[in-house]
Amino acid sequence: MKKVIIGVFILAIVITSIFVVKNFTGNSVKNEDVKTFNVKAFRFGYSPDLIEVNKGDKVVIEIENTDTLHGIRIPDLGIKGNEVIEFTADKTGEFTWYCTNMCGEGHMQMQGKLIVK
Ligand SMILES: [Cu+2]
Incomplete structure (x- = not known):
């Protein structure tokens, strides 16, 4: 059970990181000419x-x-x-x-x- 909770926690961190990176990239595209x-x-x-x-x-x-x-x-x-x-x-x-x-x-x-x- 503990392993499942840790697994879900790690997955949540990974998904959050992907969104943060995506948003960052999106903003830099807007600065292009x-x-x-x-x-x-x-x-x-x-x-x-x-x-x-x-x-x-x-x-x-x-x-x-x-x-x-x-x-x-x-x-x-x-x-x-x-x-x-x-x-x-x-x-x-x-x-x-x-x-x-x-x-x-x-x-x-x-x-x-x-x-x-
Ligand atoms: Cu024509």
Whole structure:
């Protein structure tokens, strides 16, 4: 019986420690540089169609589909989304983005550019 009580006690300490470590890590993530952009998507383009961030930035792009569903996909980074994309810019370069959803005859020409410096 004593062993069971000690076991439960140790388990409680371990679980508490995990929560403390998790919260600590969560707080440090909030201190990172988060860059949020609002991009309007329309037939057949984006506004803005050029976004610049720094390497290491956490990037959030909110996509405002103004007429029909468009979205953004950045094949070189393996990212896509219809309403929002979130990622950490861990690679420098210029990355072209495209429309995610077939939206009409100009769909293939819809693009924008992400520059990571
Ligand atoms: Cu499209």
